Amino acid sequence: MFRLKEEKKWRHTLSGLVGLVCATSLLLGITAPAWALGTVAGTVIANTATATYTMGADPTPQTVTAMDSFEVLEVINTVVVWQDAADVTVNTPQTERPLTFLLTNTGNGPEAFTFTYNDAMGADDFDPIAQLIWLESNGQPGLQTTGSPADSVLGAATPDLPADGSLLVYLLSNIPSGLGDGQTGRVSLTAAANTIGAAGAAAGTELPGAGLNGGTAIVGNSNGDSEAVGTYVVAAVNVQLTKSIAAIEDLSGGSEPYPGARVTYRLTVQIGGSGAAEALTITDTIPTDMTYLPGSIVLDGTSQSDAVDVPADQTDFNVTSANTVTVELENTVAPATHTIEFTTTIN
Amino acid sequence: MQLKRAFIPGIVIILVALSAVWAHAQGQVQLTSVAEVEVERFNQEGKKEVQRIKATKVLPGNEVIFTTLYENTGKEVAENAVITNPVPEHMIYAQNSARGMGTRITFSVDGGKTYDSPSKLFIFDASGRKFPARPQDYTHIRWSFGEPLPPGAKGEVSFRAILQ
Numbered sequence: 001m002f003r004l005k006e007e008k009k010w011r012h013t014l015s016g017l018v019g020l021v022c023a024t025s026l027l028l029g030i031t032a033p034a035w036a037l038g039t040v041a042g043t044v045i046a047n048t049a050t051a052t053y054t055m056g057a058d059p060t061p062q063t064v065t066a067m068d069s070f071e072v073l074e075v076i077n078t079v080v081v082w083q084d085a086a087d088v089t090v091n092t093p094q095t096e097r098p099l100t101f102l103l104t105n106t107g108n109g110p111e112a113f114t115f116t117y118n119d120a121m122g123a124d125d126f127d128p129i130a131q132l133i134w135l136e137s138n139g140q141p142g143l144q145t146t147g148s149p150a151d152s153v154l155g156a157a158t159p160d161l162p163a164d165g166s167l168l169v170y171l172l173s174n175i176p177s178g179l180g181d182g183q184t185g186r187v188s189l190t191a192a193a194n195t196i197g198a199a200g201a202a203a204g205t206e207l208p209g210a211g212l213n214g215g216t217a218i219v220g221n222s223n224g225d226s227e228a229v230g231t232y233v234v235a236a237v238n239v240q241l242t243k244s245i246a247a248i249e250d251l252s253g254g255s256e257p258y259p260g261a262r263v264t265y266r267l268t269v270q271i272g273g274s275g276a277a278e279a280l281t282i283t284d285t286i287p288t289d290m291t292y293l294p295g296s297i298v299l300d301g302t303s304q305s306d307a308v309d310v311p312a313d314q315t316d317f318n319v320t321s322a323n324t325v326t327v328e329l330e331n332t333v334a335p336a337t338h339t340i341e342f343t344t345t346i347n
Numbered sequence: 348m349q350l351k352r353a354f355i356p357g358i359v360i361i362l363v364a365l366s367a368v369w370a371h372a373q374g375q376v377q378l379t380s381v382a383e384v385e386v387e388r389f390n391q392e393g394k395k396e397v398q399r400i401k402a403t404k405v406l407p408g409n410e411v412i413f414t415t416l417y418e419n420t421g422k423e424v425a426e427n428a429v430i431t432n433p434v435p436e437h438m439i440y441a442q443n444s445a446r447g448m449g450t451r452i453t454f455s456v457d458g459g460k461t462y463d464s465p466s467k468l469f470i471f472d473a474s475g476r477k478f479p480a481r482p483q484d485y486t487h488i489r490w491s492f493g494e495p496l497p498p499g500a501k502g503e504v505s506f507r508a509i510l511q
Contacts, residue, residue: 038407038511039437045405045510047435049380049415053428053496061427066378066415070402072437072510108407218406 040163041074041109042212074109074211076198077220080191080228083168087184087233089275093177096131098143098170099230103191105161107220109212112157112194117171117187121229125183128173128232133189136168143170157194171230181236181273190227198224235275237334241282242268246341259346262293267340271332280329282340283321289347292317296343297325315340376425376496379416384409410441410509418501428492430504433459434485438508442482447490447504455487456480462489 039045046069052061083100090097105111119130133154134143144150151170158167171189192199195210201219211217243265250261257263267284271277286292297304297315304315310328320326325342332338382402390396402411415432419425430447434440445452453462456470468480490504 043437045382045411045435045437047380047382047413047432049378049413049430049432049504051376051378051415051417051428051430053376053425055421055423055425062375062425064376064378066380068380068382068402068413070382070411071404073404073406075406215404 039072039108041072041107041217042215043072044069045072071215072108074215074217075107075220076109076111076193076195076207076217076224077106077222078111078113078191078193078224078226079104079106079222080169080189080226082189082228082230084230087231089235090175090185090232092175092179092234092236094175096145096172097128097175097232098134098172099187099189099232100143101169101171101189101228101230102166103158103161103169103226104166105163106222107193108163109217110160110162110165112160113191114157114194115154115169115171116190116192118190119173119185119187121186121188124186124231126176126179126185126234128175128185128187130171130173130187132172134170134172136170143172173232175232175234179234179236181234181238183234185232186229187232188227188229190225192225195224200224235273237271237273237275237277239277239280240270240272242270243284244268257346261346262343263290263346264296264341264343267327269329269338269340271334271336273334276331276333277329278331280332282327282329283324284340284342285321285324286344290344291347292323292325293343293345296341297327298341299327300339317342375419375421376428377418377420378430381414381416383412383414385412405510407510410507411438412505412507414503414505416501416503417496419496419498422498424498425496425500428496430490431459432488432504432506434487434506434508437511439483439511440485440488441507441509444507445488445490445504446506448502449494450490450492450504453489453491454480454485455489456484457486459487462487 046067048065048067050063050065052063054061081102083102088097088099103113115133117130120127134145135152135154135158137152138144138149161167169189171187173187175185195207195217197207197210198217198219201224203219203221203223205219207217207219209216246264246266248255248257248261248263250256250258265284267282269282271280294306295303297306297317299313299315304313306317308316308319314328314330316326318324327340329338383399384402384405385397385399387395388398399412405411413432415430417430453464454468455462456468465480469477470480470484471477488506
């Protein structure tokens with residue numbers, strides 16, 4: 001006898017929150033500390049010593065210099081840090097939700113990176129299904145998959161990152177359906193140095209010919225790769241509606257459902273889980289053998305009018321839908337409970 | 348290798364000296380600078396020992412030993428001899444590492460304008476507050492010889508610094 005309108009809308013309520021999370025991550029990206037090993041590979045360090053002295057009676061200083069130099073060796077190092085300020089909220093199901101990571105080349109030479117991910121991790125409640133990787137490239141906060149310019153889908157590898165250079169990386173996953181509120185799913189992203197032999201090598205491994213200008217590169221403490229884990233959390237709202245008879249008043253002062261008796265119905269709306277039920281509308285059509293008692297709608301203990309007069313009140317009868325009580329609860333943040341009562345007369 | 352390296356600047360100095368004061372060309376001090384790193388190696392007895400090898404390629408974070416060899420190859424006494432060495436760019440002076448027999452070692456924190464001993468060196472922040480200088484503030488090292496260098500006198504001064 002009643003139905004929930006625009007059910008689908010609740011499932012897409014969190015886009016505003018997502019935007020906020022992404023903006024926060026960008027700020028984090030900018031303020032991320034630099035881990036890089038200082039001096040850029042290939043830099044020539046020259047040391048010059050100068051001696052001055054005088055001879056005999058001549059006060060003119062004599063000067064002689066000597067110099068020696070060496071080159072800074074290339075170190076391959078990287079770090080990946082998950083950037084989202086908190087677990088990324090998702091609906092169930094949802095497609096291509098991004099986790100944001102910051103890749104930093106903490107080596108001292110230019111390096112490109114490739115990625116792998118693991119979306120079947122333990123210590124969580126569900127497995128997201130990782131889809132693809134985007135790279136921040138258009139200079140606008142957050143991921144833009146459309147527009148001009150949009151960000152870029154990862155090719156075979158990232159462009160060369162200079163020493164100390166960073167890149168925001170978006171790993172997009174699909175979220176399965178049927179998950180419960182608060183359930184978490186973890187995905188790890190691993191960046192590996194593109195230099196052959198670097199990824200997974202022991203710290204200190206020498207890679208002859210792999211360094212800048214054909215020199216030797218040394219694998220740093222990150223072993224040529226770095227992994228970070230991001231977490232999704234399901235923020236599902238659920239709405240429960242129960243209908244009951246609050247009271248029956250018959251014409252003789254009793255409570256029997258004879259013709260002419262007034263029956264007051266109570267609808268209890270419980271919004272549970274997390275997030276918000278958006279554009280939540282409750283409707284209840286009056287049965288054919290009953291007649292609505294005008295002006296009888298009560299929402300959370302307050303009498304309402306039968307006209308459509310939002311925002312004065314959020315209810316109407318026989319306006320939005322014929323012979324139907326309509327209650328516009330609009331955007332309701334969980335948890336919340338609303339009680340609707342109205343009265344009918346038995347014909 | 349060290350001799351060759353020293354020889355070329357030596358020739359330059361000779362030519363400069365020739366065009367200036369010929370007499371003094373015979374009383375010159377020769378300098379050789381060498382950068383080395385320490386490595387652990389096994390010696391012939393199979394024991395691990397620290398050896399110094401010429402620095403060619405150095406990893407950030409590693410320490411380099413800079414040694415300046417001097418010799419008065421002329422026939423006259425060199426007086427008021429001073430060796431000055433800026434701390435190379437991208438390097439930080441390693442505390443208490445400067446050595447030099449018969450010299451007074453002082454440091455500069457102002458790009459070589461003034462020199463003093465470590466306890467008398469200070470730096471100032473943007474608001475003018477005064478702080479004791481730290482080794483990473485040192486810009487130059489100076490070895491001042493207490494005695495004149497007679498013909499044939501030779502020796503070395505050195506310091507260590509860490510590659511950033």
